[in-house]
Amino acid sequence: MRMTTKIAIAMVMAASLMANAQQTAVRQAVLLPGVEMQTGASLVPVQQVKDDLFAGTEKFAAGASEVNEINLDPKMMGMVGKTDGKDGDLAKKMRTMVIRTYKYDKPGMYKMEDVEVYRKKLDDGSWSCSIRVRDKDGTTDICSRQTADHKGSEMVIIAAEPKELTFIHMSGNMSLNDLQKMNGMGRLTH
Amino acid sequence: MSVNQPEEPFTKFERELTQALRAVDPPDGFAERVMARAQTSEQPRAKVIAMPRRLPSWTSGAIAAALLLGVFFGVQIHLRHQREQAQIAQQQFEDGIRITDQALERTRQQLQRAGVLVGD
Numbered sequence: 171m172r173m174t175t176k177i178a179i180a181m182v183m184a185a186s187l188m189a190n191a192q193q194t195a196v197r198q199a200v201l202l203p204g205v206e207m208q209t210g211a212s213l214v215p216v217q218q219v220k221d222d223l224f225a226g227t228e229k230f231a232a233g234a235s236e237v238n239e240i241n242l243d244p245k246m247m248g249m250v251g252k253t254d255g256k257d258g259d260l261a262k263k264m265r266t267m268v269i270r271t272y273k274y275d276k277p278g279m280y281k282m283e284d285v286e287v288y289r290k291k292l293d294d295g296s297w298s299c300s301i302r303v304r305d306k307d308g309t310t311d312i313c314s315r316q317t318a319d320h321k322g323s324e325m326v327i328i329a330a331e332p333k334e335l336t337f338i339h340m341s342g343n344m345s346l347n348d349l350q351k352m353n354g355m356g357r358l359t360h
Numbered sequence: 361m362s363v364n365q366p367e368e369p370f371t372k373f374e375r376e377l378t379q380a381l382r383a384v385d386p387p388d389g390f391a392e393r394v395m396a397r398a399q400t401s402e403q404p405r406a407k408v409i410a411m412p413r414r415l416p417s418w419t420s421g422a423i424a425a426a427l428l429l430g431v432f433f434g435v436q437i438h439l440r441h442q443r444e445q446a447q448i449a450q451q452q453f454e455d456g457i458r459i460t461d462q463a464l465e466r467t468r469q470q471l472q473r474a475g476v477l478v479g480d
Contacts, residue, residue, distance in 0.1 A: 238455070238459065240452050240455060240456045240459075241452075242449060242452055242453060242456065246445070246448075246449040246452070247449065247453070249445060249446040249449040249450070250446075250449050250450055250453040251450070260457070261453055267452075267453070267456045269455075269456050269459055269460070271459055301467060301471075303467060303470040303471060303474065305470055305473060305474065307466075307470065307473075308466075308470070310463070310466065310467045310470060312467065327460065327463050327464075327467075329463045329466060329467070331466070336459065336463050338456075338459070338460055338463060340460075
């Protein structure tokens with residue numbers, strides 16, 4: 171084989187290796203060991219958002235028939251609405267979104283005392299809980315506060331039902347009314 | 361105009377030059393010795409100097425094309441990854457809003473059962 175041909179083949183191989191290296195590097199920037207996101211039945215590797223408020227809620231996954239974890243950091247939130255734009259308005263107001271939901275086949279699969287641990291975090295004086303409902307079908311707490319930099323707000327929803335647990339933590343410049351307007355719901359607060 | 365000069369005697373230099381260039385007979389047996397040595401001695405090896413082989417003129421173009429191809433593929437992979445990330449973010453956002461709506465709807469129902477008037 172002529173030397174020129176060898177050189178050309180070597181250059182092409184180097185180019186393909188370079189492309190593969192870029193792909194590998196990009197993937198490694200996204201994947202974190204042991205971190206996965208489940209929405210419905212799909213498994214997609216995503217970057218975990220650090221959320222101290224819901225740290226430890228993974229224990230509720232034990233015995234759950236369905237687990238949903240959503241982690242949207244500011245970078246990922248910035249990508250929302252760029253595909254078709256319909257969610258772009260609300261996404262622009264939001265900074266982060268962390269959601270954990272756990273569904274069970276039957277009641278009694280989790281301890282209410284474990285849920286109370288997270289409700290107590292909302293009683294430190296910095297949160298304003300506008301809605302707290304307790305009835306036979308479950309409990310719901312909706313609280314909000316300003317962010318540490320006073321440039322936005324945080325909103326937390328903790329809903330506990332016999333067969334479902336929901337933890338929602340959002341931050342940004344959106345309001346509860348903004349969330350309800352998304353699906354045409356009426357105002358929950360005046 | 362040429363002037364006929366009388367033939368001058370040879371100068372000393374010319375005499376010495378003539379003497380040095382005169383034909384001299386070889387010594388006896390010289391021819392035989394030369395022939396004998398020529399037949400026994402090895403053929404001298406000529407030193408070959410290999411000039412560097414010049415690459416064809418299209419080699420640099422091929423190298424540049426290969427590098428450009430690599431850069432192009434890298435950019436395409438990066439763009440595809442960005443599109444995938446945007447789709448993932450969109451899907452996550454939609455799921456999050458749906459879950460939030462469901463939670464708020466349940467809260468609304470709870471409040472209505474409790475007799476709290478809510479909504480427009």
